[in-house]
Amino acid sequence: MDKIYYNGDILTMEDTRTEPEAVLISDGFIAFTGSLKEAVRAAHQPEMTDLDGKTLMPAFIDGHSHISLVAQFSQFADLSGCESFSDIKMRLAAFQKEKKIGEDGAVIGVGYDHNFLKEKRHPDKYILDEVSDHIPVFVLHASGHMGVGNSALLKEAGIDASAPDMEGSRFGRIPGSMEPDGYAEETKALNLLLARVYAKIPGDPKAQIEKAQELYLSHGITTIQDGAASGQDVETLFEAAKEGLLKADVVSYVLVGEEPEKLEQEYAELKKAYWNHLKLGGRKVILDGSPQGKTAWLSKPYAGEEEYRGYPAMEQEKVQTYIRNAIENGVQILAHCNGDAAAQQWIDSFEKAMEQCGVSKEDDLRPVMIHCQTVRKDQLLRMKNIGMIPSMFVDHVYYWGDIHLKNLGEERAEAISPAKSAFEQGLCVNFHQDSPVVPPDMLHTVWCAVNRETREGKILGEEERVDVFEALKAVTINGAYAYFEEDKKGSITEGKLADLVILDRNPLKTPVSELKDIKVTETLKEGETVYRKC
Ligand SMILES: [Zn+2]
Ligand SMILES: [Zn+2]
Numbered sequence: 001m002d003k004i005y006y007n008g009d010i011l012t013m014e015d016t017r018t019e020p021e022a023v024l025i026s027d028g029f030i031a032f033t034g035s036l037k038e039a040v041r042a043a044h045q046p047e048m049t050d051l052d053g054k055t056l057m058p059a060f061i062d063g064h065s066h067i068s069l070v071a072q073f074s075q076f077a078d079l080s081g082c083e084s085f086s087d088i089k090m091r092l093a094a095f096q097k098e099k100k101i102g103e104d105g106a107v108i109g110v111g112y113d114h115n116f117l118k119e120k121r122h123p124d125k126y127i128l129d130e131v132s133d134h135i136p137v138f139v140l141h142a143s144g145h146m147g148v149g150n151s152a153l154l155k156e157a158g159i160d161a162s163a164p165d166m167e168g169s170r171f172g173r174i175p176g177s178m179e180p181d182g183y184a185e186e187t188k189a190l191n192l193l194l195a196r197v198y199a200k201i202p203g204d205p206k207a208q209i210e211k212a213q214e215l216y217l218s219h220g221i222t223t224i225q226d227g228a229a230s231g232q233d234v235e236t237l238f239e240a241a242k243e244g245l246l247k248a249d250v251v252s253y254v255l256v257g258e259e260p261e262k263l264e265q266e267y268a269e270l271k272k273a274y275w276n277h278l279k280l281g282g283r284k285v286i287l288d289g290s291p292q293g294k295t296a297w298l299s300k301p302y303a304g305e306e307e308y309r310g311y312p313a314m315e316q317e318k319v320q321t322y323i324r325n326a327i328e329n330g331v332q333i334l335a336h337c338n339g340d341a342a343a344q345q346w347i348d349s350f351e352k353a354m355e356q357c358g359v360s361k362e363d364d365l366r367p368v369m370i371h372c373q374t375v376r377k378d379q380l381l382r383m384k385n386i387g388m389i390p391s392m393f394v395d396h397v398y399y400w401g402d403i404h405l406k407n408l409g410e411e412r413a414e415a416i417s418p419a420k421s422a423f424e425q426g427l428c429v430n431f432h433q434d435s436p437v438v439p440p441d442m443l444h445t446v447w448c449a450v451n452r453e454t455r456e457g458k459i460l461g462e463e464e465r466v467d468v469f470e471a472l473k474a475v476t477i478n479g480a481y482a483y484f485e486e487d488k489k490g491s492i493t494e495g496k497l498a499d500l501v502i503l504d505r506n507p508l509k510t511p512v513s514e515l516k517d518i519k520v521t522e523t524l525k526e527g528e529t530v531y532r533k534c
Pocket of ligand 2: 434
């Protein structure tokens with residue numbers, strides 16, 4: 001089936017910046033770009049689509065997110081926007097009532113942020129006991145790096161005064177004692193609580209994946225990441241793929257603690273290439289926490305702190321082993337790094353592991369540093385030298401920029417997500433939203449990267465603003481590169497997949513302050529419409 005799109009602005013995202021008059025799609029691929037006359041001549045009984053002045057460009061590519069978590073979180077109470085403990089309690093109580101959660105269930109809320117609560121701290125078990133003193137209650141912080149359980153949950157999970165803190169993770173304690181106060185910080189402690197409550201949630205995981213996929217497609221994203229998958233997540237995605245439920249491409253990266261090697265053998269058909277739109281992209285390590293939760297691992301203390309600079313999630317020897325293992329198995333590896341000390345550990349470990357494995361930049365391993373919040377310019381240079389990709393969570397400037405000013409001080413806050421520096425150094429930088437942390441809204445991200453305006457309206461780090469074309473590259477062709485798919489996706493080029501998005505305005509001709517208001521009107525995956533705005 002041939003289709004021709006014409007009569008609108010066509011952004012190919014090729015560096016030549018040519019603006020063809022028409023695009024011909026044939027069997028899901030871009031068959032021709034150029035004049036309308038030639039497109040018609042090259043086509044066989046084409047379906048003609050008049051863009052009517054709208055803009056056609058390559059579909060967006062998710063630099064990093066967690067579709068499995070987006071799917072799961074849709075089942076929980078939304079605590080974003082809560083301004084006090086009483087807001088949180090009210091929302092949880094209403095949710096419990098609405099969902100008729102009884103004795104066997106659990107009440108879960110996601111997305112509160114202590115930075116924006118009147119109390120300026122995390123709730124504790126006593127607050128949540130007011131929601132229920134016998135049903136487990138759990139709330140997860142917006143960063144996903146910390147959360148709080150009530151007394152019933154702590155009891156079920158067997159966490160009491162004798163529970164030890166674990167490497168790169170800790171429990172909150174009642175002052176002057178070892179008694180837990182309900183707070184859990186970073187992966188290991190969090191997972192003890194999460195595992196208890198997740199097991200109690202009913203629902204159809206495949207249907208939740210489908211719903212999550214719709215959200216991404218509505219934002220023009222046709223390549224989605226599952227950026228810290230468990231064995232269970234891979235299985236659910238595999239089942240969804242088997243039933244033909246995936247319309248977008250999903251790339252899964254397995255957390256190193258989840259025995260990725262075993263999964264790579266078990267799901268051999270997902271390695272290297274897509275099978276029913278699902279592929280195993282590689283592995284993922286988490287090296288530190290979150291800057292707005294003050295667990296990101298910095299090289300210098302947080303503002304106003306004598307010594308405290310966050311902490312690592314694992315020791316360097318272990319990181320190196322994980323990297324070596326990935327290199328030896330020929331799979332890509334990503335690392336969550338927010339603090340510059342974590343970034344340093346990732347770069348150092350990767351350099352060492354490359355040396356030990358006898359590989360070089362020419363082996364094209366494309367390791368990714370996810371988030372890069374406080375990565376420094378000297379580190380960007382070293383990343384370039386080993387072919388490491390920065391994937392930046394540039395929305396942070398808007399969502400938490402004002403908090404970063406307080407937590408990091410002006411100099412470091414202004415240098416968060418140093419996108420312009422990365423472009424100038426010639427790195428293949430891409431952008432992400434880390435959904436479900438923030439919505440997968442690429443045009444909001446483009447607006448953030450170009451304007452760098454905080455919630456309170458301050459401009460944070462003017463010199464790190466990128467131009468619109470660079471921002472669009474970061475969410476298209478550069479995203480494709482991170483998945484080794486730049487020959488198939490990311491630009492409107494003959495021979496590439498017809499993964500496309502139609503926008504109501506041309507970002508290159510829109511005032512930069514209005515970039516976030518541009519709407520996706522249609523999304524196409526391999527030439528087929530997978531989303532249309534009604
Ligand atoms: Zn992360
Ligand atoms: Zn993430």
